[in-house]
Amino acid sequence: MVHYVALIHQDADGSYSVSFPDIPGVVTAGETIEEAEEEAAELLAYAMEDSDGAIALNPPRSIDELNNDPVFVAASKDAILALIEFDAEADAAE
Template identity: 40%
Template sequence: MASYIALIHKDAVSDYGVSFPDLPGCVTAGRDLDEARAMAAEALALHLAGMAADGEAIPEPSSLEAVMADAENRDGVAILVEAPAKARKIVRVNITLPEDELERIDAYAEQAGMTRSGFLALSAKRAMQDAA
């Protein structure tokens, strides 16, 4: 099973951000390191499943040396995230929101380096964890 390198970044006023150099656009965040690692695994699974559903080629994981050769990656802490054995099925849903709320969601997600879907999934997961 393949493992991809994820980079964890932390700014003073933000959550722990996670990105995958081999998979541009595959980003997530967590309130603490444990949540960031858990969300990284989920983001990787969703991203790979989406690529597979779109018929995109899944890249081979880069080595740590190759990732760290890029100066932009040296500010992050590298972790290995195991790719799922089988890509999870992505399901498209249709929701209805007031336009101004959707604009606020999109702006917040973009600022956090996330997609709308990723932000809504993370928010729902956090709400369910908090309720438990």
């Protein structure tokens, strides 16, 4: 089982946006934190099924590696960090 770090930020309208430091340009959102996490997991599953390769699933970095990345450090300010499970083997078998 693989875990991707997700950054969850509360938007001005009270909803929550989610981005993945290891998957640039991939974002989703939800009305609540729980919904945002669910949407994030669904987005990862969709990315695995993406046959045209539009979404590149880079291998996830460890928290230590991310903390050494100044872009991540800046992006994570005022963010909730969540680990989103992604079972690449199960998704690949479907």
